[in-house]
Structures are given as structure tokens and as C-alpha cells.
Amino acid sequence: MSLPKAPTGITGLDEVLGGGLPVGRVTLVCGGPGAGKTLLAMQFVVSGARELDEPGVFVSFEELPEQLVTDSASLGWDLPGLVNEGRLVLEEVRAERAELTEAGSYDLEALFVRLGHAIDKVGARRVVLDTIETLFGALPDEALLRGELRRLFSWLKERGVTTVVTGERGERTLTRYGLEEYVSDCVILLDHRVRNEASTRRLRIVKYRGSAHGSDEYPFEIDVDGLSVFPLTSVALAHEASSERVETGVSRLDEMLGGGYYRASTALVAGGPGAGKTTLAGAFARACCQRGERCLYIAMEESPSQVLRNMRSVGLDLEPLTQQGLLRFFTLRATQSGLDTHLAAIHRAVTAFAPAAVVLDPISAFGGQQLEVEAAVTRLIDFFKGQGLTALLTVLSEPNQPTVGISSLIDTWLSVTNIELLGEHNRAISVLKSRGMAHSNQVRELVLRDDGIEIVDAFAGQEGVLLGTARLVAEARVRTTALEEQRGLEARARRLEHRHAAVRAQIAALEAELTAETAAEEVEVEQAESREAILLETARGRAQSRGGAGPGSEPA
Numbered sequence: 228m229s230l231p232k233a234p235t236g237i238t239g240l241d242e243v244l245g246g247g248l249p250v251g252r253v254t255l256v257c258g259g260p261g262a263g264k265t266l267l268a269m270q271f272v273v274s275g276a277r278e279l280d281e282p283g284v285f286v287s288f289e290e291l292p293e294q295l296v297t298d299s300a301s302l303g304w305d306l307p308g309l310v311n312e313g314r315l316v317l318e319e320v321r322a323e324r325a326e327l328t329e330a331g332s333y334d335l336e337a338l339f340v341r342l343g344h345a346i347d348k349v350g351a352r353r354v355v356l357d358t359i360e361t362l363f364g365a366l367p368d369e370a371l372l373r374g375e376l377r378r379l380f381s382w383l384k385e386r387g388v389t390t391v392v393t394g395e396r397g398e399r400t401l402t403r404y405g406l407e408e409y410v411s412d413c414v415i416l417l418d419h420r421v422r423n424e425a426s427t428r429r430l431r432i433v434k435y436r437g438s439a440h441g442s443d444e445y446p447f448e449i450d451v452d453g454l455s456v457f458p459l460t461s462v463a464l465a466h467e468a469s470s471e472r473v474e475t476g477v478s479r480l481d482e483m484l485g486g487g488y489y490r491a492s493t494a495l496v497a498g499g500p501g502a503g504k505t506t507l508a509g510a511f512a513r514a515c516c517q518r519g520e521r522c523l524y525i526a527m528e529e530s531p532s533q534v535l536r537n538m539r540s541v542g543l544d545l546e547p548l549t550q551q552g553l554l555r556f557f558t559l560r561a562t563q564s565g566l567d568t569h570l571a572a573i574h575r576a577v578t579a580f581a582p583a584a585v586v587l588d589p590i591s592a593f594g595g596q597q598l599e600v601e602a603a604v605t606r607l608i609d610f611f612k613g614q615g616l617t618a619l620l621t622v623l624s625e626p627n628q629p630t631v632g633i634s635s636l637i638d639t640w641l642s643v644t645n646i647e648l649l650g651e652h653n654r655a656i657s658v659l660k661s662r663g664m665a666h667s668n669q670v671r672e673l674v675l676r677d678d679g680i681e682i683v684d685a686f687a688g689q690e691g692v693l694l695g696t697a698r699l700v701a702e703a704r705v706r707t708t709a710l711e712e713q714r715g716l717e718a719r720a721r722r723l724e725h726r727h728a729a730v731r732a733q734i735a736a737l738e739a740e741l742t743a744e745t746a747a748e749e750v751e752v753e754q755a756e757s758r759e760a761i762l763l764e765t766a767r768g769r770a771q772s773r774g775g776a777g778p779g780s781e782p783a
Contacts, residue, residue: 232244236273248413255415256394269299272284273309283351286354316349320338360402448567472490492639493612493620498644520583527559527560584618589622656672
């Protein structure tokens with residue numbers, strides 16, 4: 228039987244918790260000052276009251292209800308409205324020794340009474356005790372207070388309410404007085420750290436009895452919408468893989484990829500400065516908008532005006548698309564805040580605009596340690612895939628230097644490079660990988676012209692791959708050689724034809740001579756035959772004349 232869970236209503240936290248906090252049990256939320264403990268607890272109660280029909284009680288040992296109302300109003304939470312509707316009770320408990328004294332001994336019976344009355348008043352299903360260490364200062368007998376707290380937590384479990392207890396972190400322990408030792412159903416640790424002048428917040432599920440849960444450190448952010456947690460990747464990895472193709476914005480690149488990018492896939496354009504990364508990103512954004520789809524362009528280094536101006540220089544006029552509302556720029560200064568703030572800002576921008584595609588230019592602008600940057604980009608890619616967005620990322624990649632280590636998450640990886648030859652720089656483009664499609668394995672030249680982008684075949688010869696002027700010279704040399712060979716072939720053909728004609732003339736002359744000789748022979752034969760016939764006829768005549776001397780005459 229699975230453990231019942233109470234959704235927290237906090238983006239990403241329920242995913243890490245495997246559904247929410249344990250129903251009817253006590254959860255400890257601990258951390259240093261400003262870590263976000265009170266906010267998490269208040270968001271848990273407000274979410275239950277507003278969205279899940281689970282009234283709540285918020286008991287504060289440090290802040291007045293008026294302060295809680297004021298602080299929550301900045302997040303858009305109407306606590307007085309929830310109180311008036313009977314869905315929330317804000318209870319202030321002053322941990323004074325006199326109030327906790329009864330018959331000469333210290334106990335929490337008075338707290339039990341007030342808490343029980345508040346729970347019954349609204350039929351509460353959720354309870355928050357914030358911050359419970361305050362009680363330790365009021366009751367100096369620590370052993371006695373520990374016993375009372377155990378009794379309090381047992382009482383809360385018997386009431387069947389899901390409870391969140393906040394506690395200050397100790398120097399070497401999760402809480403100052405070791406609350407985690409006996410509040411052991413679920414323990415959440417919040418940490419707020421500053422590194423390289425940039426603040427980051429991390430959340431970790433230290434313990435969750437009876438439930439599987441995420442065990443890593445997860446960044447979280449506090450903004451105008453409250454607290455948001457960013458899991459490393461989707462737990463289920465259930466992203467849909469589309470077979471539909473979308474255009475890259477460059478027809479020859481579509482050809483190299485066998486039809487373009489897959490929809491909802493992630494493409495990476497890596498290369499050095501000036502290699503054409505942003506230009507390819509602009510072409511993709513324009514192609515998306517020309518299909519009537521929205522595109523969010525996240526610029527980390529350039530202002531929207533600068534991007535628009537630069538794109539016009541290569542024949543890409545993106546300004547009309549921004550005026551039509553199809554293209555929206557969202558700018559982030561990499562040094563203005565930490566990675567967690569960037570993640571939250573991008574999430575909000577995507578959610579607000581609801582695009583079909585997103586451009587992030589460049590991810591190498593993210594500051595921080597490499598592992599942290601890789602984790603942040605991993606979360607972004609997973610978020611884009613989860614939203615079904617076709618994403619194009621650019622990254623500055625110097626020669627012989629590793630790029631951001633996210634290659635395993637990239638579906639299509641394009642490499643653009645600057646090649647110096649014959650005193651000039653030229654751009655080359657190739658497809659390093661493209662999952663699920665047959666793609667070109669050739670290096671080609673990327674040419675940026677005033678009227679657009681062109682990809683042309685590079686010249687591959689004994690000297691290697693040639694681009695630019697070297698390519699033109701080599702191609703001219705090849706054309707010259709081919710022309711000379713063609714002319715040589717034509718001359719040989721003419722000589723051969725002349726020879727054929729001479730031979731044919733000789734044959735004709737011989738045939739004529741043979742014909743004449745044959746005719747002469749035939750005449751001579753006819754003449755000989757005629758003479759022979761005459762002689763024969765003459766002989767017959769003589770014979771007849773001798774035989775005609777008269778009857779009875781003797782032959783001579």
C-alpha cells in the first residue's frame with residue numbers, strides 16, 4: 228500500500244517528493260536564516276486552502292499575523308480573504324515562560340488547547356509550527372521540552388493533520404537542538420549559499436520514511452510567485468518524440484539534415500567567435516515565425532536592438548515579426564544573478580509567452596562552476612522538452628577546449644568554425660550528430676551575404692578542405708585543367724576525323740580503281756568470248772562447205 232501524499236502546491240517540489248508530504252505526519256523543514264523555511268510552510272498551507280479544499284492553521288512563534296499578511300501580499304496571497312472564508316487560521320503564540328507554566332511545572336498544554344481550538348474552528352487538514360526553536364528559550368529544561376514536543380507531535384498525528392515544523396539549522400546538526408532525531412517522517416533541508424558574489428539556493432530531502440524520493444541537491448528560487456524547485460531532469464523521461472520536421476531557416480542546411488530539425492528536439496550550434504552561431508539562430512527564429520508559430524529568443528549577451536540590427540546585415544529582418552507578436556526577446560545579463568535566478572526567469576518567460584520554439588544564445592554565458600552550469604543547462608533542456616518546445620542553443624566553443632558537457636542531451640549538434648587560409652578567415656559548417664535521421668557527413672562553407680545565408684560545397688583535394696578564395700582558386704584551376712583536357716580531346720577528335728576522312732578517300736579511290744579494272748576485265752572477257760564464238764562459227768562453216776561436194780563423191 229502506497230503512502231498517502233499531500234501535494235505542496237510548490238512547483239517541482241512534489242516531483243522531488245514523489246507526490247507531496249506524508250499525510251497525517253510531521254515534516255521538518257530546516258535551514259539557516261533567510262533560507263525560505265517560512266515561505267515554504269506558508270505556501271503549503273495557502274495552496275491547500277485555495278486549491279485543494281484543505282483548510283489550514285499557521286502558528287507563528289516569532290512573527291505577528293499582520294507581518295505574515297503583509298509579507299504574503301507581495302506574493303499575491305490574500306491571507307485575510309482566506310481567514311474570512313474560514314479556510315485559514317493565523318495564530319500567534321508568544322513563547323513566554325509564564326504562559327507555559329501550569330501548577331509550577333513547564334508544559335505545552337496551553338499550546339495544545341489553542342492549537343486544538345484553531346484546528347476545530349476551520350476543520351484544518353494542514354498545520355504549520357514556525358519556528359519551533361523559540362520554545363527552547365522559554366523552557367530551559369531541554370529534556371522536559373523534548374518530551375513535550377514528542378507529546379505534541381504524537382497529538383498532531385492522532386488528529387490526522389499534515390504538519391510542517393520549521394527549525395533553525397545548527398552548526399553541525401540539521402537543527403540547533405536535534406529535532407531531526409525524533410521528527411523523522413520527512414526532513415527537508417534548505418540552504419542559501421553565496422559563491423563568487425552570486426547567491427544560490429539548494430533543497431535536499433534528507434529523509435522520507437516509507438517513500439521513494441529524490442536524493443540530490445536541487446536548486447530552488449524565490450520570486451513573485453513564491454518558491455519553485457528545479458529537479459535535475461524529469462523523473463519519468465516521458466517526453467514525446469515527434470517525427471515532424473521543422474525548417475532550420477537555411478534551405479541547404481535542411482538538405483544536410485534530411486529535412487530539418489525534429490519538432491520538440493534540441494539543437495546545439497557550437498563554434499568560435501564570429502563563426503555564425505547567432506546568425507543561424509536568427510534564421511531558425513524567422514523560419515518558426517514564418518510558419519505562424521511563436522518563438523522566444525533568450526539573449527544572454529546582446530540587446531534586442533543589437534540582435535535586430537545585426538540580423539538585418541545578413542538579410543534577416545526580424546523586426547516585423549516582433550511587431551506581429553510572433554517573436555519575443557527576453558534578455559538576461561549573465562552576471563546579474565545566479566543560475567537559479569536565471570532558471571526561474573526563463574521558466575516564467577516561457578510560461579507567459581507559450582512559444583512553439585525557443586532560442587538560447589549563448590549557454591556559455593552562464594557563469595559558475597562547470598558542474599553547476601551543466602546541471603542548470605540540463606534542467607533547461609529537460610524543461611524545454613517537457614513543454615514540447617523546439618529549442619536551439621548556441622555555445623562558444625574554442626578550438627581544443629571542451630564545450631559544455633551536455634552532448635548526450637543534444638539531438639542535433641552543428642559545428643561552425645573559422646578557418647584561416649591564404650590570409651583570410653572563412654566559415655565552415657558540419658553536422659557532428661543528428662539523432663534519428665540520415666545526415667550529411669561533409670564539411671561545407673557557410674557564406675553570410677547581404678541578402679542571406681548560403682551554404683556551398685567546400686573544395687576537397689590533396690591540400691585538404693579549401694574555403695573562400697582558396698576554394699575559388701582551386702575550382703578555377705580545376706575548370707582550367709578540365710577545359711584544357713576538353714580542348715585536347717577535341718583536337719584529337721578532329722585529327723582522328725581527318726584520318727578517317729583520308730582513309731575513306733583512299734578506300735573510295737581503291738574501290739573506283741577496282742571497279743574500273745573489273746569493268747576492263749569484263750570487256751576483255753566479253754571480247755575473248757566473242758572471238759571464240761566467231762572462230763567456232765567459222766569452223767562450222769568450213770566443215771559444212773567441205774561436206775557439200777555431191778553424192779557418191781569420195782572424200783579426198
